[in-house]
Amino acid sequence: MKDLKDHLDKSCNLITIKQNIPYEITDQLNVMTGQIRELQNVIKDLQLQLQSEKVQTEQLKHLKVESSKKDEQIFALTKDIQQLKTEIVDLKQQQNGQIEQWKITFGVDVTKLEELVKINNRRIDNLKHKLQGKDQTITALTNDIQQLKIRNIEFETKFDNYVNEFKTYKQVIETKLDGQSANILTQIENEEIEKENVEEKDIEEEDIEEEEEIEEDTKEEEEDIQEEEENIEEEEDIQEEEESIEEEEETIEEEDYDYQDENKYEEDYDYQDENKDYDSEKKRQEEDITKFNNKWKNMLSFIQNSNLRNGVDFLLVTENEQTIYLKNCEWNNYNFGIFLLGENITLTVDCENFGHLKIKTSHLWIKHSSSEIDCSELGYPQNQGPGKGKTDQWGNSGGGGGYGTRGRSKRKGGGMYGEETLLKQIHFGSGGSGNGVGGSGGGIIELIIGQQLINHGEIHSNGGDGVDVKGGGGSGGSILIKMKSQSQSYQNTLEQTFGTIICFGGNQEFDNKGGDGRIAIHGIQLSAHDTKDIDPKPFNTI
Numbered sequence: 001m002k003d004l005k006d007h008l009d010k011s012c013n014l015i016t017i018k019q020n021i022p023y024e025i026t027d028q029l030n031v032m033t034g035q036i037r038e039l040q041n042v043i044k045d046l047q048l049q050l051q052s053e054k055v056q057t058e059q060l061k062h063l064k065v066e067s068s069k070k071d072e073q074i075f076a077l078t079k080d081i082q083q084l085k086t087e088i089v090d091l092k093q094q095q096n097g098q099i100e101q102w103k104i105t106f107g108v109d110v111t112k113l114e115e116l117v118k119i120n121n122r123r124i125d126n127l128k129h130k131l132q133g134k135d136q137t138i139t140a141l142t143n144d145i146q147q148l149k150i151r152n153i154e155f156e157t158k159f160d161n162y163v164n165e166f167k168t169y170k171q172v173i174e175t176k177l178d179g180q181s182a183n184i185l186t187q188i189e190n191e192e193i194e195k196e197n198v199e200e201k202d203i204e205e206e207d208i209e210e211e212e213e214i215e216e217d218t219k220e221e222e223e224d225i226q227e228e229e230e231n232i233e234e235e236e237d238i239q240e241e242e243e244s245i246e247e248e249e250e251t252i253e254e255e256d257y258d259y260q261d262e263n264k265y266e267e268d269y270d271y272q273d274e275n276k277d278y279d280s281e282k283k284r285q286e287e288d289i290t291k292f293n294n295k296w297k298n299m300l301s302f303i304q305n306s307n308l309r310n311g312v313d314f315l316l317v318t319e320n321e322q323t324i325y326l327k328n329c330e331w332n333n334y335n336f337g338i339f340l341l342g343e344n345i346t347l348t349v350d351c352e353n354f355g356h357l358k359i360k361t362s363h364l365w366i367k368h369s370s371s372e373i374d375c376s377e378l379g380y381p382q383n384q385g386p387g388k389g390k391t392d393q394w395g396n397s398g399g400g401g402g403y404g405t406r407g408r409s410k411r412k413g414g415g416m417y418g419e420e421t422l423l424k425q426i427h428f429g430s431g432g433s434g435n436g437v438g439g440s441g442g443g444i445i446e447l448i449i450g451q452q453l454i455n456h457g458e459i460h461s462n463g464g465d466g467v468d469v470k471g472g473g474g475s476g477g478s479i480l481i482k483m484k485s486q487s488q489s490y491q492n493t494l495e496q497t498f499g500t501i502i503c504f505g506g507n508q509e510f511d512n513k514g515g516d517g518r519i520a521i522h523g524i525q526l527s528a529h530d531t532k533d534i535d536p537k538p539f540n541t542i
Helices: 003-014 024-052 057-106 111-306
Strands: 316-318 322-326 333-336 338-340 345-349 356-366 373-374 444-455 457-460 476-483 499-500 518-522 539-542
Touching: 316 322, 338 345, 345 356, 356 373, 444 457
Parallel strands: 316 338, 322 345, 333 356, 338 356, 345 373, 356 444, 373 457, 444 476, 457 499, 476 518, 518 539
Antiparallel strands: none
C-alpha cells in the first residue's frame, strides 16, 4: 500500500501542480489522501495482527473479507484517481495553454506576475499604513492649529491691552518730559545768567587789577623821578671825583697788563687740558667702535652659519634708513638677539596712541648714533591721561602734562602719578592741554635683556610738543629695562653700554612744557658713567 501511495503521488504530481489546479479538485484530492492514510493505518494494523501468533482464524477470515472489501474500495479509488489524473492532465494542459497565451500577450511569466502582484499588494499595504499615520498626524495638526488659533486670539487681546497701556504710559512720560524740559530750559537760562554775572565780575576784577597796575606804575614813575633828582645831585659829586679817578687809571692800566698776561697763561693751560680730555674721549669711542665691529662680525658669522631665521629667531638690520614696526602690547621674542647695524634705523610699534613696545632678547646692539628705539608721542592724546594738563578759563592756553614730574605752567600743569620702580605699575605719559593744540604723552618701552646691551644710539619715549605756545607739551612715557642675567646665581662679565636713554616732556623751550617720564633699570648696579646720558635719572636695583 505504501508503494501504491508513492506511485499515486508520483504519477499525479500532487506536490508540483498543487498551485495550478482548481480548489474543488484539491479538496477531493485531500479527502482521497486522507482515506489513503486511513487505509495505510488499517493495513499496518492488519500486518500487526498477522504477525501475532495468537491470531484466530476467524479474524483472518474476517480480515480477508475486509481486505477484499478494501481492495474493492482501493480499486474504486484507483479508478477515481485515474479519472482525476486525466482531469488534472487536462487542466494542466489548459493552464499551460493559458500561460503560453499570457506569455505571448504580456511577455512575462505568471509566477513573476504573481510575485509582482504580491509585492504590489505589500506596497499597497505599506501605503495604507502610511496613509493611516498621515491621517493621524493631520488630525493632530488640525488640533494644534485650533489651539494656536485660540492662543493667537488671546495674544491679540493681550497685545491690544498692552498697546492701550503703552499709549497711556507714553502720554504720561510726554507730560513729564515737557515739564522736565521746561525746568531744564529755566536752569539753562539761570546758568547763562550766572555765567554772564561771573564774566562781568571777572571783567570788573580785571579792570580793578589794571587800575592797580596803573597806580603801581605811577608810583614807580614817581620813585624813578625822585631817583633821577638824586642822581643829578650825585653827578656833581661824581664830576669832582673823576679827576682823581683819571689819575688812578694810569696805575690800574699797568696792573691790568700784568693781570692779562696771567689770565692768558691760565687759559692756555685749561685749553690744553680740554684738548687732552677730548682726545681721550675720542680715542675711547674709537676703541669701543673697533670692539663693537669685532663683536658683531663674530656674532654675525655665528647666526648666519646656523639654521636660525632672521625676523623669527633673531633680528638683523644692516640697511640704512629703515623703520621696523613690531607687535604692539605683545612680547616680541628674539632669543638670539637684535642687531641694528645700519644708520637711521628706527625700531617702534605700528600705532598712533597707546604704543607699548615689549622686547625679550639675549642681545640688543645699536651700532650707530642715528639709530633708535622710539615710542615718543605714543601715550595719551591731548587733554587725556591721569596727569593731563589744564586750560585757562577761556580755553586758550594749556598746561603741560605730568607723570614723573609735574607739568609746567601756572596752576595749569598736570600732576604726578605712578610709582618709580615701574614693576607694580607702568603708565603712558599724559597729554598736554590747550584748545586742540596740546601734545601727546610718551609711550612705554619694556626690555628684558638676557646677556648684553650695547647702545650707541638712543632709546627714548618723549612727550610731544604743542602746536604753538598755547598748547601744553605731553609728559614723557616709561622705559623699563631688566638685565635678566645679572639677577641669576652667576654674574655676567659682558660689558654693558647703556648710552642715551631719555623720556622728556614736550615743549622743553617753553614755560608750559610737559613733565618727565619714568625710567627704571633692574638687575645691574649702575655707575655714574652708565647714567651720565640717562635722563631722568633711573630707579636702579640689582
